[in-house]
Amino acid sequence: FRRVGTSVRRPRGLNQLSGMGTLWSQERPPEEGQSTEQSRWWAMARRLIMAVLLLGLLLGSSVLLFYIFRSCGPRPCERPMCWHLLDHYLASGNTSVAPCTDFFSFSCGKAKGTSNSFQALAEENKSRLRRILETPGSWHLGSGEEKAFQFYNSCMDTSAIEAAGAGPLRQVIEELGGWPISGNWTSLDFNRTLRLLMSQYGHFPFFRAYLGPHPHPPHTPVIQIDQPEFDIPLKQEQEQKIYAQIVREYLTYLNQLGTLLGGDPDKVQEHAFLSISITSQLFQFLRPLGQQQAQGKLFQLITIDQLQEMAPAIDWLSCLQATFTPMSLSPSQTIVVHDLDYLKDMSQLVEKQLLSHRDFLQSHMIFGLVGTLSPALDSKFQEAHRSLNQKLWELTERPPVPAHPRWMKCVEDTGDFFEPTLAALFVREAFSPSTRSAAMDLFTAIKDALITRLRRVPWMDEETRKKAQDRVTQLQVKMGGPEWAMEPALARQKYSDVHLGPSFLQSFLSGIRSRQARIVHSSLQPFLHHRWQVSPWRVNAYYSITDHVVVFPAGLLQPPFFHPAYPRAVNFGAAGSIMARELLHIFDQLLLPGGCPACDTHALEGALLCLERHYAAFPLYGVTSFNSSHTVLENAADMGALAMALQAYNKMLLWHRGETTLPNLGLTPQQLFFRSYAQVMCSKLSTQDSQDTHSPPTLRVHGPLSNIPAFARHFHCPRGALLNPSERCQLW
Structure with a gap:
C-alpha cells in the first residue's frame, strides 16, 4: 500500500526502456517527414560550415602568431636616418x-x-658649421656671433682679397722694419723683430713656444720651448740627389714670393738661397725623438735665466713676456725645454749670422712669415704654395696636402678664432x-x-x-x-x-x-x-x-x-x-x-x-x-x-x-x-x-x-x- 501524498518512482532507465517501442512506432508529425535526401544535404552543410569555421580559426591563429613572433624578431628600421x-x-x-x-x-x-x-x-x-655660418640672420646683433659671421664672410669675399693684392702684406713687412731685397729696409734690433713675429703674428722661425701641461702633478700649464716646424720635408738620412731636388723646388718657391712682393730678382735669389742654407743648418741640429728618449732628455726643467746663459742670442725674457702677456714672467721662472742641445746650436748659428749677415736673418724670417700667412693672401700666393706641395709630394712620396675648397679653410679659421x-x-x-x-x-x-x-x-x-x-x-x-x-x-x-x-x-x-x-x-x-x-x-x-x-x-x-x-x-x-x-x-x-x-x-x-x-x-x-x-x-x-x-x-x-x-x-x-x-x-x-x-x-x-x-x-x-x-x- 502507499502513503497519502507520496508516489513511487521507477528507475529512470527503466522508464526509457519500456517506452522505447511506443516512441518509435508512433506516427511522426508532418514537418518531420522530410525526405532522406534533404536530411543528408543539411548534414553536409553543417559539416561544411564547421570546417570553414575551423579553418578560419586556424588561419586567424596563424596570423596572430605570425605578428607575435614578428614583433619579437628584428624589424627593418624605416626612419630616414x-x-x-x-x-x-x-x-x-x-x-x-x-x-x-x-x-x-x-x-x-x-x-x-x-x-x-x-x-x-x-x-x-665642417659642412654643418658652414651651413650655420651661411644662415642669414641667425645671430644676435652686436654679439660675438655677429663678429664670427662677419669674419667668415670676409674670408669668403675673394674679390676684395684679390683687389687688395700684396698691399696688406707689404704693410706688415714695413712694420717689421722692411725687407732688404726690396731696397727699403731699416736694420732693426734682431730680438725686436723676433718679439714682434712671436707675439703679433704667431710666427716662430727658430723654435716653438707654447703653453702645455707641466710634466709633473698637478700638471698646470707651463711655457714649453720645442723644436721648430719646417716647411721643407727634409730627413736625417736622405739621398743627396733627392735633397738637391727639394732645395731646388723650395728655392723656386721663395723666388716666387720675393717677386710677388716686388723684390729685385737677383737679390731675391741670393737671399732665398741663404734662407734655405739657414734652414738646412737648423735641421741638422735636430736629434731624433728616439735618441732623446734613450738619453733621458725628452724634456728638461730650467729657468729662463739658465736658458739665457746657454742660448744667449735670444732675449728669452722679453720674447716670452711679449708672447704670453698677461702672464708675469721673471728670470727665475721655470719653463720646460725640449732638446736643449738644439737651442744651444741654434743660438750659435744666430750669433754668427748677426755678426756677418744680419740682412739674411731678416730675409729668412720674412720668407717664413709669408709662407705662414699665404692662406690669408690672394690667389697668386696660394697657388705658389700649392705648386710647391705638389712638387714635394712627387719627390718624397709623402701624402700631398689636399686642395680644399675656400669655404673649408674659412670655416677652419673662423673656428680657430671664435671657438x-x-x-x-x-x-x-x-x-x-x-x-x-x-x-x-x-x-x-x-x-x-x-x-x-x-x-x-x-x-x-x-x-x-x-x-x-x-x-x-x-x-x-x-x-x-x-x-x-x-x-x-x-x-x-x-x-x-x-x-x-x-x-x-x-x-x-x-x-x-x-x-x-x-x-x-x-x-x-x-x-x-x-x-x-x-x-x-x-x-x-x-x-x-x-x-x-x-x-x-x-x-x-x-x-x-x-x-x-x-x-x-x-x-x-x-x-x-x-x-x-x-x-x-x-x-x-x-x-x-x-x-x-x-x-x-x-x-x-x-x-x-x-x-x-x-x-x-x-x-x-x-x-x-x-x-x-x-x-x-x-x-x-x-x-x-x-x-x-x-x-x-x-x-x-x-x-x-x-x-x-x-x-x-x-x-x-x-x-x-x-x-x-x-x-x-x-x-x-x-x-x-x-x-x-x-x-x-x-x-x-x-x-x-x-x-x-x-x-x-x-x-x-x-x-x-x-x-x-x-x-x-x-x-x-
Missing part, C-alpha cells in the same frame, strides 16, 4: 667579396673620396639632450662590460684587478662639449679684442692675437674641470691621464658612427667600439715591460706574443712598409674593444626587445654589428707611416674580427678560413 646609413653602406661595401676571407673589402671595398671614415666625418662636421661661439652653436644643433642621453647610456653599457671583463683577465693578480676596476669606476666622462659650450650666452661674447678690416689679412692677424690672448688668459684661471684639448666639432676622442677623464666630442658621436634612431647594433659596433678602445688605453702602462710587476708576467707575455703572431698571419694589402713593434698597444686596444662592445651588445639584447636592422641589406643584427665595426676602419690603402702607432686598416679589421668566435659563427665561416683560425688570443 637608417635609409641614409643604408645608402652609405651600399656605396662603400663590396658584397661580392667573401666576408670570411676579406671582410675589409666586403665592408670598404668601394669606398671613395676621403682617405678614411674619420676624415669624412670631420668634413661633414667659444662656434662651439656653442655646434653643440646646440648637433648634440641635443636626447642624443647625449643615448650616448651616455651606450657608454655606461661599455663601461659595465669592461668592469665585468676585468674579472676574467687571466694575467692579472687580484690586487691589480681590484685597482683596475676602481680606476674604471672613478673615471669621469665628458661628452659633446665643454661646460662653457653648453651656455648659450657664451656664444654671444663680444670679442672686443678682434678688429675686423679694412683688409682680410688684418682681420686674420687680429684673430691670431685674440686666440693667443684667450689661451693665456684661460691658463691663469683656476679651472675645476677638465680643459678640453679638442673643439666640439672635432672627431678625436682621447683619454687624459692627468685628469683621469675620457672625452668624446659631439663631432665624433654623429652619423655614420652614432645616432639615437639607428639600430643598436650600429651604435654598439661603431661608437661603442670607439668608446671601449679609449677605456682600454687607461691600462696601456700595464702592458709595457715591467708595467705590472705583481701580474703573471709569463701569462701576459704569452698573450702579447700570441697577439703578435695573430696579426702577422694576415696579408698586408697594398702596404709596402709596416713595423708591428710600434702598434702593439693599439692592436691590443682594438682587439679588446671589439670583444667588450660585443659583450655589452649581447647583454643589451637580453634586457631590451625590439631590435631593428637596416632594410634591404640582408644582414642580421649580429652581422650588422660587425659590419658597423669595420665601417669605422674604412680607409684608403697606402704606404704605412713609420711613426703611425696603428696597424694598417685591413689589420685593424681582420685582426680583431678573427679573434671573435661569434664572427665566424654568424657569417658561417668554415673552419680554417682566414677569419676563422684554429687558435685565438685572450689578452683582455
Whole structure:
C-alpha cells in the first residue's frame, strides 16, 4: 500500500526502456517527414560550415602568431636616418667579396673620396658649421656671433682679397722694419723683430713656444720651448740627389714670393738661397725623438735665466713676456725645454749670422712669415704654395696636402678664432639632450662590460684587478662639449679684442692675437674641470691621464658612427667600439715591460706574443712598409674593444626587445654589428707611416674580427678560413 501524498518512482532507465517501442512506432508529425535526401544535404552543410569555421580559426591563429613572433624578431628600421646609413653602406661595401676571407673589402671595398671614415666625418662636421655660418640672420646683433659671421664672410669675399693684392702684406713687412731685397729696409734690433713675429703674428722661425701641461702633478700649464716646424720635408738620412731636388723646388718657391712682393730678382735669389742654407743648418741640429728618449732628455726643467746663459742670442725674457702677456714672467721662472742641445746650436748659428749677415736673418724670417700667412693672401700666393706641395709630394712620396675648397679653410679659421661661439652653436644643433642621453647610456653599457671583463683577465693578480676596476669606476666622462659650450650666452661674447678690416689679412692677424690672448688668459684661471684639448666639432676622442677623464666630442658621436634612431647594433659596433678602445688605453702602462710587476708576467707575455703572431698571419694589402713593434698597444686596444662592445651588445639584447636592422641589406643584427665595426676602419690603402702607432686598416679589421668566435659563427665561416683560425688570443 502507499502513503497519502507520496508516489513511487521507477528507475529512470527503466522508464526509457519500456517506452522505447511506443516512441518509435508512433506516427511522426508532418514537418518531420522530410525526405532522406534533404536530411543528408543539411548534414553536409553543417559539416561544411564547421570546417570553414575551423579553418578560419586556424588561419586567424596563424596570423596572430605570425605578428607575435614578428614583433619579437628584428624589424627593418624605416626612419630616414637608417635609409641614409643604408645608402652609405651600399656605396662603400663590396658584397661580392667573401666576408670570411676579406671582410675589409666586403665592408670598404668601394669606398671613395676621403682617405678614411674619420676624415669624412670631420668634413661633414665642417659642412654643418658652414651651413650655420651661411644662415642669414641667425645671430644676435652686436654679439660675438655677429663678429664670427662677419669674419667668415670676409674670408669668403675673394674679390676684395684679390683687389687688395700684396698691399696688406707689404704693410706688415714695413712694420717689421722692411725687407732688404726690396731696397727699403731699416736694420732693426734682431730680438725686436723676433718679439714682434712671436707675439703679433704667431710666427716662430727658430723654435716653438707654447703653453702645455707641466710634466709633473698637478700638471698646470707651463711655457714649453720645442723644436721648430719646417716647411721643407727634409730627413736625417736622405739621398743627396733627392735633397738637391727639394732645395731646388723650395728655392723656386721663395723666388716666387720675393717677386710677388716686388723684390729685385737677383737679390731675391741670393737671399732665398741663404734662407734655405739657414734652414738646412737648423735641421741638422735636430736629434731624433728616439735618441732623446734613450738619453733621458725628452724634456728638461730650467729657468729662463739658465736658458739665457746657454742660448744667449735670444732675449728669452722679453720674447716670452711679449708672447704670453698677461702672464708675469721673471728670470727665475721655470719653463720646460725640449732638446736643449738644439737651442744651444741654434743660438750659435744666430750669433754668427748677426755678426756677418744680419740682412739674411731678416730675409729668412720674412720668407717664413709669408709662407705662414699665404692662406690669408690672394690667389697668386696660394697657388705658389700649392705648386710647391705638389712638387714635394712627387719627390718624397709623402701624402700631398689636399686642395680644399675656400669655404673649408674659412670655416677652419673662423673656428680657430671664435671657438667659444662656434662651439656653442655646434653643440646646440648637433648634440641635443636626447642624443647625449643615448650616448651616455651606450657608454655606461661599455663601461659595465669592461668592469665585468676585468674579472676574467687571466694575467692579472687580484690586487691589480681590484685597482683596475676602481680606476674604471672613478673615471669621469665628458661628452659633446665643454661646460662653457653648453651656455648659450657664451656664444654671444663680444670679442672686443678682434678688429675686423679694412683688409682680410688684418682681420686674420687680429684673430691670431685674440686666440693667443684667450689661451693665456684661460691658463691663469683656476679651472675645476677638465680643459678640453679638442673643439666640439672635432672627431678625436682621447683619454687624459692627468685628469683621469675620457672625452668624446659631439663631432665624433654623429652619423655614420652614432645616432639615437639607428639600430643598436650600429651604435654598439661603431661608437661603442670607439668608446671601449679609449677605456682600454687607461691600462696601456700595464702592458709595457715591467708595467705590472705583481701580474703573471709569463701569462701576459704569452698573450702579447700570441697577439703578435695573430696579426702577422694576415696579408698586408697594398702596404709596402709596416713595423708591428710600434702598434702593439693599439692592436691590443682594438682587439679588446671589439670583444667588450660585443659583450655589452649581447647583454643589451637580453634586457631590451625590439631590435631593428637596416632594410634591404640582408644582414642580421649580429652581422650588422660587425659590419658597423669595420665601417669605422674604412680607409684608403697606402704606404704605412713609420711613426703611425696603428696597424694598417685591413689589420685593424681582420685582426680583431678573427679573434671573435661569434664572427665566424654568424657569417658561417668554415673552419680554417682566414677569419676563422684554429687558435685565438685572450689578452683582455
